[in-house]
Structures are given as structure tokens and as C-alpha cells.
Amino acid sequence: xxxxxxxxxxxxxxxxxxxxxxxxxxxxxxxxxxxxxxxxxxxxxxxxxxxxxxxxxxxxxxxxxxxxxxxxxxxxxxxxxxxxxxxxxxxxxxxxxxxxxxxxxxxxxxxxxxxxxxxxxxxxxxxxxxxxxxxxxxxxxxxxxxxxxxxxxxxxxxxxxxxxxxxxxxxxxxxxxxxxxxxxxxxxxxxxxxxxxxxxxxxxxxxxxxxxxxxxxxxxxxxxxxxxxxxxxxxxxxxxxxxxxxxxxxxxxxxxxxxxxxxxxxxxxxxxxxxxxxxxxxxxxxxxxxxxxxxxxxxxxxxxxxxxxxxxxxxxxxxxxxxxxxxxxxxxxxxxxxxxxxxxxxxxxxxxxxxxxxxxxxxxxxxxxxxxxxxxxxxxxxxxxx
Amino acid sequence: xxxxxxxxxxxxxxxxxxxxxxxxxxxxxxxxxxxxxxxxxxxxxxxxxxxxxxxxxxxxxxxxxxxxxxxxxxxxxxxxxxxxxxxxxxxxxxxxxxxxxxxxxxxxxxxxxxxxxxxxxxxxxxxxxxxxxxxxxxxxxxxxxxxxxxxxxxxxxxxxxxxxxxxxxxxxxxxxxxxxxxxxxxxxxxxxxxxxxxxxxxxxxxxxxxxxxxxxxxxxxxxxxxxxxxxxxxxxxxxxxxxxxxxxxxxx
Ligand SMILES: Cc1cc2nc3c(=O)[nH]c(=O)nc-3n(C[C@H](O)[C@H](O)[C@H](O)COP(=O)(O)OP(=O)(O)OC[C@H]3O[C@@H](n4cnc5c(N)ncnc54)[C@H](O)[C@@H]3O)c2cc1C
Ligand SMILES: Cc1cc2nc3c(=O)[nH]c(=O)nc-3n(C[C@H](O)[C@H](O)[C@H](O)COP(=O)(O)OP(=O)(O)OC[C@H]3O[C@@H](n4cnc5c(N)ncnc54)[C@H](O)[C@@H]3O)c2cc1C
Numbered sequence: 001x002x003x004x005x006x007x008x009x010x011x012x013x014x015x016x017x018x019x020x021x022x023x024x025x026x027x028x029x030x031x032x033x034x035x036x037x038x039x040x041x042x043x044x045x046x047x048x049x050x051x052x053x054x055x056x057x058x059x060x061x062x063x064x065x066x067x068x069x070x071x072x073x074x075x076x077x078x079x080x081x082x083x084x085x086x087x088x089x090x091x092x093x094x095x096x097x098x099x100x101x102x103x104x105x106x107x108x109x110x111x112x113x114x115x116x117x118x119x120x121x122x123x124x125x126x127x128x129x130x131x132x133x134x135x136x137x138x139x140x141x142x143x144x145x146x147x148x149x150x151x152x153x154x155x156x157x158x159x160x161x162x163x164x165x166x167x168x169x170x171x172x173x174x175x176x177x178x179x180x181x182x183x184x185x186x187x188x189x190x191x192x193x194x195x196x197x198x199x200x201x202x203x204x205x206x207x208x209x210x211x212x213x214x215x216x217x218x219x220x221x222x223x224x225x226x227x228x229x230x231x232x233x234x235x236x237x238x239x240x241x242x243x244x245x246x247x248x249x250x251x252x253x254x255x256x257x258x259x260x261x262x263x264x265x266x267x268x269x270x271x272x273x274x275x276x277x278x279x280x281x282x283x284x285x286x287x288x289x290x291x292x293x294x295x296x297x298x299x300x301x302x303x304x305x306x307x308x309x310x311x312x313x314x315x316x317x318x319x320x321x322x323x324x325x326x327x328x329x330x331x332x333x334x335x336x337x338x339x340x341x342x343x344x345x346x347x348x349x350x351x352x353x354x355x356x357x358x359x360x361x362x363x364x365x366x367x368x369x370x371x372x373x374x375x376x377x378x379x380x381x382x383x384x385x386x
Numbered sequence: 387x388x389x390x391x392x393x394x395x396x397x398x399x400x401x402x403x404x405x406x407x408x409x410x411x412x413x414x415x416x417x418x419x420x421x422x423x424x425x426x427x428x429x430x431x432x433x434x435x436x437x438x439x440x441x442x443x444x445x446x447x448x449x450x451x452x453x454x455x456x457x458x459x460x461x462x463x464x465x466x467x468x469x470x471x472x473x474x475x476x477x478x479x480x481x482x483x484x485x486x487x488x489x490x491x492x493x494x495x496x497x498x499x500x501x502x503x504x505x506x507x508x509x510x511x512x513x514x515x516x517x518x519x520x521x522x523x524x525x526x527x528x529x530x531x532x533x534x535x536x537x538x539x540x541x542x543x544x545x546x547x548x549x550x551x552x553x554x555x556x557x558x559x560x561x562x563x564x565x566x567x568x569x570x571x572x573x574x575x576x577x578x579x580x581x582x583x584x585x586x587x588x589x590x591x592x593x594x595x596x597x598x599x600x601x602x603x604x605x606x607x608x609x610x611x612x613x614x615x616x617x618x619x620x621x622x623x624x625x626x627x628x629x630x631x632x633x634x635x636x637x638x
Contacts, residue, residue: 006585007456007459007584007585008581008582008584008585010456011459011460011463011576011581011584012578012581015463015575015576015578015581018575019575051577052575052576052577052578053577053578053579053580054577054578057578066578066579066582068578
């Protein structure tokens with residue numbers, strides 16, 4: 001990794017950071033209290049993001065977007081990570097898997113998505129299939145030239161605001177020496193399509209207002225034109241397009257950890273007990289030292305993984321390491337920040353308890369910490385034939 | 387018309403300022419620096435004039451250490467067309483005094499021939515509030531300070547000024563120097579396309595010597611002190627008690 005950021009990259013990060021501080025922070029309290037993002041606020045964030053040319057900045061110039069590199073986009077997401085996920089959902093970053101759109105799909109899905117006219121959400125997880133994606137039961141069968149989808153998806157983030165869903169379902173099964181293996185196909189399904197229902201999911205302790213929804217498919221009939229990529233090619237589109245987006249959780253964890261750290265640092269510098277600033281006690285100051293060291297490590301690990309993506313180098317293990325380390329680092333940092341705040345850290349007068357709650361999901365979604373460790377170790381051991 | 391906007395690199399307004407142990411000034415080592423907020427307002431106003439078809443070109447100028455080019459890039463990313471960096475110091479702690487800045491600006495203006503100079507009313511680091519006025523005297527141009535509204539009408543500018551008693555509207559002859567106040571506008575964020583373009587915009591680098599200006603300090607800082615810590619307040623239980631306390635303090 002070539003070390004250091006260019007002036008432009010610094011400016012991209014500074015601009016997003018100042019956007020988050022000025023356009024997102026002021027609404028956070030309302031979202032925390034009500035669990036909802038009012039329509040007007042959502043629309044305003046979206047409008048401003050479009051005006052600034054940041055909407056869909058993860059998409060290439062060929063579709064009229066900024067075409068940021070992986071590293072630059074990681075900086076954008078890192079700074080967004082400081083703010084409420086429910087709000088910065090409208091600082092739109094559509095799933096880049098939409099680049100797989102072909103023919104009329106381009107005008108129906110890709111272009112409206114990058115212009116901020118239609119929002120997407122991505123559905124893989126099912127009640128019976130989380131880490132084990134191939135265990136999915138939601139399936140589509142052929143019926144007089146169409147596909148008929150049946151089954152349930154849950155935990156689908158952003159589906160409450162989605163105009164269409166990117167859904168992975170089973171379209172068959174192959175017998176292999178290691179047992180049966182599902183064939184997966186990716187479909188684009190519009191909100192309101194007959195046989196397709198989006199309903200409220202569970203109340204989550206993390207990220208209030210950023211809802212997870214349940215999708216139900218009941219004899220939902222769609223034509224071939226709704227297949228994204230090839231029939232039975234779900235894993236190929238997944239691997240081509242979702243590979244890089246796994247870095248998102250890592251970058252956001254780093255940004256949020258920095259925000260939390262700043263609260264802890266200033267509290268340690270101001271709060272007095274036993275006649276002096278608590279930051280003077282080694283018990284507190286050493287926590288501060290460990291926090292910033294871990295945050296910097298997470299930052300560098302994440303940017304280095306993004307840099308590998310830009311250079312076209314293998315990054316599977318590096319992305320997994322970044323996701324694993326940054327999400328677990330965030331858990332430790334938010335916990336220490338509460339400790340430094342003493343009892344007040346738990347009270348909702350301060351945002352610390354919220355960051356502590358929010359941190360919990362980062363070790364679970366987008367591949368649990370265990371699955372990341374599995375990816376990392378397999379990458380190393382498989383090469384040695386183990 | 388060409389608009390010239392001087393921009394200063396100053397300690398970021400969010401940074402908690404620390405006085406150096408020897409009292410010679412404020413510690414700027416490893417501290418976040420940004421564009422002086424009043425200058426940001428001046429850049430914004432210049433870009434708005436350009437968007438309104440009243441200006442053709444916006445040129446940003448910064449005088450100070452080499453790192454001020456970051457400040458100029460910010461101005462370019464906001465929408466300025468080109469930038470001039472005049473390197474006049476190699477230590478961030480060396481502040482170039484208003485008279486020297488005004489002299490360098492005069493030299494730049496002699497070359498560039500702008501029809502309008504838009505400057506911040508003061509820099510938030512030393513609060514001098516002098517550069518615009520000195521520049522006006524050196525050039526023999528009109529000046530309108532503390533602007534909260536600006537209209538260009540042919541060879542005149544109509545400027546609303548924030549004065550102690552309220553607002554004052556004056557008409558000045560162009561070319562003129564306008565120093566801007568807080569309420570003139572709300573500066574924009576740099577847009578992503580403009581950030582990407584900023585790198586390609588011209589940034590000329592000069593030195594104070596190129597303009598024959600001596601920047602040796604003429605002022606001596608005798609002492610720098612932290613502001614006195616504010617004493618803790620008290621809570622009162624009722625309006626009556628409040629009135630009583632105010633009376634005790636001789637405030638009513
Ligand atoms: C708030 C929220 C939003 C989400 N948003 C989306 C979304 O938008 N779209 C989407 O498709 N999904 C979404 N998810 C789903 C998320 O990706 C899954 O929760 C995650 O993959 C884990 O699956 P699971 O919850 O079913 O846990 P399980 O897979 O049941 O895991 C339970 C435990 O077993 C462990 N485990 C499982 N397999 C192994 C193994 N092989 N080795 C070691 N340990 C193992 C896990 O690490 C975990 O600790 C979301 C989840 C949440 C909580
Ligand atoms: C839900 C709740 C209920 C409570 N109920 C009661 C109650 O019924 N009655 C009551 O009297 N109190 C009660 N408390 C107060 C509780 O006992 C205090 O919160 C606790 O003693 C810590 O004090 P503090 O919160 O002021 O933190 P602080 O003392 O300000 O501590 C802040 C941080 O500095 C550290 N620190 C402080 N001094 C040192 C040192 N010398 N060396 C190293 N580190 C140091 C602390 O460990 C902590 O990490 C309650 C608190 C909570 C959160």
C-alpha cells in the first residue's frame with residue numbers, strides 16, 4: 001500500500017465528515033427517540049447528496065456517477081459511519097450489484113437507482129439460512145415460461161424504503177460428492193408486485209430507525225426479464241459484486257469508533273474526581289491509549305484492504321480481517337467509552353449508550369465474526385492442502 | 387469582472403486552543419487547520435456572483451506557509467477558478483502581519499486587475515480586522531466592511547453593513563474591497579465533481595520576495611494568556627429567588 005492520502009482524498013473525507021456533522025447529527029436525537037426518519041428529512045438528505053454529486057458515488061462514470069476508487073469510497077463510508085445509519089441511508093449508495101443489469105433492466109433499475117429515484121435493498125438471509133446461505137429454502141420454479149417464487153426472507157435492511165428488492169433464491173439442486181448443493185438465482189422484484197409482501201420485521205437493539213423487514217413470497221410470478229445475471233448464476237453475481245461491499249462494515253465501524261473516542265477523550269480531560277482530571281489516572285489514560293491504537297489499526301487494515309481491491313490484488317482474507325477486527329474493535333471502544341463516562345455513560349443524556357448498542361450488530365451482519373475467522377483461516381490453510 | 391478572494395489558513399474553529407508554555411503564542415503544532423470561516427463566506431459570495439453572471443473569474447490567493455495550498459484547494463473545490471499561493475513563511479507559528487499581507491495583495495492586484503476584492507472581515511486566529519482596510523488605503527480603492535448583503539449594480543456596489551446600531555446601506559464605486567460578515571451567506575460544501583476537478587485547476591506558487599515585500603514582523607507579542615476560566619453558575623428555584631440574586635449582584 002502506498003502510504004498516505006492525496007489532497008483530493010483528504011477533501012472527500014473532510015466534506016463527507018462535515019456533511020454528516022451538519023446534516024445528519026442534528027436529526028439523530030429525533031430518530032433515536034421515535035425510531036422513524038420523517039419523510040421530509042429523508043428527502044432533504046437525499047436531495048443534498050444528489051446536488052453534491054455524492055449520490056451513488058460507488059458507481060462508475062459510465063452511468064453518470066463519480067466512479068470513486070475502493071479506497072475513496074471507503075473514506076466516504078468511514079465518515080458516514082459517524083452518523084446514524086437510519087439517516088445516512090439516504091446518502092444513497094445503491095448496491096453495486098446493479099451494474100449487472102442488462103437490456104431494459106438498465107433503464108428500469110440501474111439508472112433510477114443511481115439517480116436516487118428508486119431505492120433498493122438486498123435479500124439473502126432467511127429464518128433458516130443465515131451464515132449458511134446455501135441452506136436457503138426460498139425458491140423459484142419454472143411455470144409456463146415464468147418463475148414462481150415462494151418463501152420468506154428476514155432481517156432485510158432498508159426494505160421499508162425500497163422500491164425494489166434484489167433477492168437471492170434457490171432455483172434447483174445439484175448432487176455433488178459432498179452432498180446436495182443448491183443452485184441460486186438473483187431476481188429483481190418490485191414493491192407491490194402480486195404475491196410479494198414486505199412487512200415489519202423485529203425491533204432491533206442496534207441502529208434505531210434503520211429497520212429490518214420480512215419479505216414474503218406467495219406464488220409470486222415474475223418473467224425471465226427479472227433475473228439479474230444468469231439463471232443459476234446467483235453465486236457468480238454475488239462473488240463479482242458483493243465481494244468488495246463486505247468492507248463497508250469495517251469502514252463504518254472505524255468512523256463511529258473515532259466519534260466515540262472523541263467523546264471519551266474530552267470527558268477524560270474534563271471530568272474531575274479525587275481533585276484531578278480522571279485522564280490523569282493511569283487507569284483511564286491507558287484505556288485512552290489502547291482505544292486510539294486499536295482505532296488506527298482498524299483504519300489502516302481497512303484502507304489497506306480497499307487499496308488491494310483498487311490494485312486488483314486478492315483481498316478476500318484482508319477484507320475479512322478488516323471486518324472482523326474493526327467490528328470487534330468498535331465493541332471494545334464503545335465499552336471503554338462508557339466506562340470512562342462512569343454512570344453517565346449509560347444514560348441517554350449522552351449518545352454513548354446508543355453507540356454501544358449500535359456496535360453490537362456489526363459483529364453479526366454481513367458475515368459474523370466466526371464466519372470471518374473461517375474465511376481468514378481457510379484462505380491460509382487451504383493453500384497448504386489442509 | 388474578475389473577483390479576487392484572499393483566504394487564510396487558520397486554526398480550525400473546533401480546535402480547543404492551547405497557549406504555548408512560553409506565552410509567545412498559540413500552539414499550532416499538529417493542530418487541525420482550516421480556511422478562515424469568514425473567508426469561506428467570501429469565496430461563497432464570489433462563486434454566487436459568478437453563477438449569477440456578474441463575475442467571469444474567481445481567483446483565490448493565500449499568503450503564508452506552503453501548506454496553505456490545502457486551503458486554496460478547498461477554495462478551488464468550492465468553485466474558484468484558479469489560485470495563487472504566496473509563500474511568505476516556513477514556520478506555521480509565523481503569522482504574516484496585516485500590512486505585509488495588504489502589500490502583497492496590492493502587488494497581486496496590480497498584476498491581476500480584479501474588479502472586486504472579497505475578503506473576510508477578520509481572521510479568527512488573531513482577530514486583526516485590518517487587512518481589507520489597509521489594502522483599500524494602499525490601492526486608493528473604496529471599501530465596504532462588515533457586509534451582510536452585496537449587490538453589484540454596474541460600476542457601483544450596494545453593500546449592507548452590520549454596524550453596532552443595526553444595518554447601514556452604502557453605495558461604493560467599483561473597483562472596491564468588500565469585507566464580509568457572518569450573515570452574508572451560508573457557504574456550500576464542495577461537491578464531489580468539483581473536488582475531483584480542483585486538482586486540475588491552476589495553482590501558481592510565488593514568494594513574498596517575488597513581489598519585493600518585506601514580511602519581517604513589526605509587532606511584538608508581549609504575552610499570550612488563556613482566557614480566564616468561567617466560574618460555575620448557580621441554580622435558582624424560583625423567579626423570586628432569581629430576582630433576589632440579580633439584585634444582590636447589582637444587575638437589576
Ligand atoms: C439488523 C440486521 C440487518 C440485516 N440486514 C440484512 C439484509 O439487508 N440482507 C440480508 O440478506 N441479511 C441481513 N441480515 C442478516 C445477517 O447477515 C445475518 O444475521 C448473519 O449473516 C448471521 O446469520 P444468522 O443471524 O441467521 O445467524 P446464524 O447463521 O444462525 O449464526 C448463529 C451463530 O452461529 C455461528 N455460526 C454459524 N455457522 C458457523 C460456522 N460455520 N462456524 C462457526 N460458527 C458458526 C454464527 O457465527 C453465530 O454466532 C441482517 C441482520 C441483522 C441483525
Ligand atoms: C443506574 C445507576 C444507579 C445508581 N444508583 C445509585 C444509588 O442508589 N445511590 C448512589 O449513591 N449512587 C448510585 N449510583 C452511582 C454509582 O455508584 C456511580 O455511578 C459510580 O460510583 C461511579 O461514579 P461516576 O458515575 O460519577 O463516575 P466517575 O467517578 O466520574 O468515574 C469516571 C471514570 O473515571 C474512573 N476513575 C475515577 N477515579 C479514578 C481513579 N482514582 N483511578 C482510576 N480511575 C478512576 C472511573 O473508574 C470511571 O471509569 C448509580 C449509578 C447508576 C449508573
